[in-house]
Amino acid sequence: GAGVSQSPSNKVTEKGKDVELRCDPISGHTALYWYRQSLGQGLEFLIYFQGNSAPDKSGLPSDRFSAERTGGSVSTLTIQRTQQEDSAVYLCASSLAFSSYNEQFFGPGTRLTVL
Amino acid sequence: DQQVKQNSPSLSVQEGRISILNCDYTNSMFDYFLWYKKYPAEGPTFLISISSIKDKNEDGRFTVFLNKSAKHLSLHIVPSQPGDSAVYFCAAKGGAQKLVFGQGTRLTINP
Numbered sequence: 001g002a003g004v005s006q007s008p009s010n011k012v013t014e015k016g017k018d019v020e021l022r023c024d025p026i027s028g029h030t031a032l033y034w035y036r037q038s039l040g041q042g043l044e045f046l047i048y049f050q051g052n053s054a055p056d057k058s059g060l061p062s063d064r065f066s067a068e069r070t071g072g073s074v075s076t077l078t079i080q081r082t083q084q085e086d087s088a089v090y091l092c093a094s095s096l097a098f099s100s101y102n103e104q105f106f107g108p109g110t111r112l113t114v115l
Numbered sequence: 116d117q118q119v120k121q122n123s124p125s126l127s128v129q130e131g132r133i134s135i136l137n138c139d140y141t142n143s144m145f146d147y148f149l150w151y152k153k154y155p156a157e158g159p160t161f162l163i164s165i166s167s168i169k170d171k172n173e174d175g176r177f178t179v180f181l182n183k184s185a186k187h188l189s190l191h192i193v194p195s196q197p198g199d200s201a202v203y204f205c206a207a208k209g210g211a212q213k214l215v216f217g218q219g220t221r222l223t224i225n226p
Contacts, residue, residue, distance in 0.1 A: 004158070031212065042119070042204060043159070043216040050212065059213065091158055103149075104214060106158030
């Protein structure tokens with residue numbers, strides 16, 4: 001069965017450029033999450049989507065970061081004017097309907113390197 | 116403000132022995148705790164969880180213990196196997212859906 005997929009797996013960009021990271025959640029999962037893991041750090045929550053509700057953007061580190069989820073499925077995380085501190089592994093996860101106890105399934109991540 | 120802390124960045128255990136990974140948290144609103152395992156170049160995979168109404172949950176070789184008064188949880192793996200070598204993340208949630216993760220502990224099982 002298909003798990004969470006992310007693309008690209010690796011992205012190298014120059015400082016100041018914009019990047020888009022894509023996430024395909026597990027079919028039927030209505031909740032989608034973005035996290036990032038910087039070098040030597042734990043996973044840091046960025047944003048999550050649940051159905052048609054307004055997303056929880058409380059973890060986005062700056063207004064250069066934005067995300068959208070089209071048709072309740074695929075999500076794109078966009079980072080504008082990238083900075084070197086944006087270098088990290090960006091992880092997407094999905095889960096079944098809104099519930100405290102639903103396990104989140106993670107994709108393999110996108111490793112972003114900003115030169 | 117690190118709400119979930121894993122104070123040991125690494126742990127080395129002999130094959131067949133018990134591995135004990137520890138996690139501390141500060142937010143008393145957390146009511147559900149999870150352990151994830153991560154291999155290099157892969158996303159974290161769910162291992163085991165525990166609700167705050169319990170103090171122990173067991174699944175095969177894996178047992179999670181929760182001490183609410185101490186705001187501490189631990190993951191026991193027994194017996195440890197070479198395939199258990201990975202980074203283990205403790206995570207917590209309470210109310211909101213987002214998971215708050217610790218920094219991870221790299222477990223190495225030596226043959």
